[in-house]
Amino acid sequence: MWRRISSAEYGRVTEIITGLYMSPLEILALLGAVALVVARWLPPAARPRVTIAAAAVFVPSVILLSVAGIRWQLMPVLAGAAVALPFALSPLLRRPASRPAWRARWWLALPGSVACVGLIATGPVAAWAFPVPVFPEPSGDFAVGTRVVQWTDPLRPETFTADPDDRRTVVIQLWYPAQKGPTDAQRAQYLGRTEHEARTVSDALARGVGLPGFLVDGAPRAHTHSVFDAPVAGGGERFPVVLFSPGSGGVRTQNTAWAEELASHGYVVAALDHPYDSAAVVLADGRTISTEIASTGDPDKDDELAVDWTAVRAADLSFVLTQLDHLDRGEIADPLTGRLDTGRVAVTGHSMGGAAALQAARQDRRFDAVIDLDGYPHGPTSPSLHQPTLALTQAITPGTDPRYIPRLTEALKLSTATSYRLTIPGAAHLTFMDGPLYLPPVPSIVGSLGRTESPRVVAAATLAFLDAVLQDRPGDLAGVLPAYGNLSVYHPDNSR
Incomplete structure (x- = not known):
């Protein structure tokens, strides 16, 4: 039977599963941001699907987090995704048949991708260092x-x-x-x-x-x-x-x-x-x-x-x-x-x-x-x-x-x-x-x-x-x- 879990249980589940002290929404935003960066390096046939899926995960997660209140630890994740997003979406935009979709050459894109991944990685590190505390379950009978x-x-x-x-x-x-x-x-x-x-x-x-x-x-x-x-x-x-x-x-x-x-x-x-x-x-x-x-x-x-x-x-x-x-x-x-x-x-x-x-x-x-x-x-x-x-x-x-x-x-x-x-x-x-x-x-x-x-x-x-x-x-x-x-x-x- 399903039941609603308390906020303490919710936090503990997050800690046990990820070890990152991040909520499920924050984890989804993190995964979406990483996928936006990685999409640039996938085979051409897979790029559109991965980019669309990543954006579909990232954007709603950020909207919901904005309503609940975004922690400062997530700001580097948002910054990295914001830099990567235009480059990930630009190849998907419709253009005249005579104009191929623009993509930065790999030697130009690589430093940007590394910088974005570095920014995004700062988020979970900060969340681990300064977490929302998860209190231990009292062990007594009361x-x-x-x-x-x-x-x-x-x-x-x-x-x-x-x-x-x-x-x-x-x-x-x-x-x-x-x-x-x-x-x-x-x-x-x-x-x-x-x-x-x-x-x-x-x-x-x-x-x-x-x-x-x-x-x-x-x-x-x-x-x-x-x-x-x-x-x-x-x-x-x-x-x-x-x-x-x-x-x-x-x-x-x-x-x-x-x-x-x-x-x-x-x-x-x-x-x-x-x-x-x-x-x-x-x-x-x-x-x-x-x-x-x-x-x-x-x-x-x-x-x-x-x-x-x-x-x-x-x-x-x-x-x-x-x-x-x-x-x-x-x-x-x-x-x-x-x-x-x-x-x-x-x-x-x-x-x-x-x-x-x-x-x-x-x-x-x-x-x-x-x-x-x-x-x-x-x-x-x-x-x-x-x-x-x-x-x-x-x-x-x-x-x-x-x-x-x-x-x-x-x-x-x-x-x-x-x-x-x-x-x-x-x-x-x-x-x-x-x-x-x-x-x-x-x-x-x-x-x-x-x-x-x-x-x-x-x-x-x-x-x-x-x-x-x-x-x-x-x-x-x-x-x-x-x-x-x-x-x-x-x-x-x-x-x-």
Whole structure:
């Protein structure tokens, strides 16, 4: 029986068949363009048929793509076809019998054909390097729902503004176990609630790293596996909670693949946007708050600033946990009321968010576990951590900050609970977020694990730790975690 496939399935089919991260229409346009160039070199009897067939494929494909929106990656394909088209069609035009059809001599046509093929080939290379991300299918038993909430802390002034009446506001995206819905349900937009928000965030992220926004325009085109406002999974069970803080200039959605995988296994993930720190935060009233933090170039000054920013993030995390507790008790109306187990909570983060998670755990004993995704521990190392902690780190190279591992090791050794540092071979700093799904697969940028393996390894190691420390599932972490990297174990007595 035939059924309509979802956008995520559609993208995955395209990836598996072609490996080029191009849609079927884009592939048809590509094949039509190549055929227009090749037709010039076919035997005379075959040229007209091939040219007409190529044009019949190419022109409608381009028209349909124009309606849907042509990606910049296809522009070289269109340029190559546009150059080849007049030369391919001119021999087919009717002329007086006394005038033979004009064809350029082969030694003139060959450089032009090579140039056209080179242009056309640039298209799939660009689509492969900067794709529309295809999110991995969550492997758990639950479908995944998502929703966005916004909360203001009446007790904390906004330190990034001069308005004395301005109070700290955070935007939170929740991913949660949901009931299985129809296979053709509309999947959530990546990077935002709407396409406009997604493009606002994508452009801000690109500016933050000095890239023109169009290079990563695949990200706001993507859809994930979660469904906005999907009904919460039945059964009445209560789900452990995982709070997440993104990296400096990062956004709440930057670890969507990771969050969806956790939610499919029975966790509620609450990821924060930190206004004036995150690249762009779109508030409920439509205002967009852009980042105001920036490096000064002075290492000592930057370290001082990072400590302050980390402290703000840590306070945000504790505030959100308080709000989630109110929500679970029904003091905030929400479909998740009564379904959150706020007695089993992990605090996590990537990069500076990992530092914030460590600080939040030191200050707030309601957090039962900590996961630091390649985050340098800014701020004081006291009081000691009392929660089991997992630190996932990238492969250590000569270019790694020499203070990083000693500082992280000090924090883990001082813990009163058993802690773990797992170094993942082939990982880079951006391996621990969604970056490998839509950035060029350059090892120095996203690591060498690949687009499929990067999210799988990070999520699997995370789940192994959370299942052990929050769900009391039997298993020897010291025996399980080495499957994903090089493990160091720090016991409360500081012995390994």
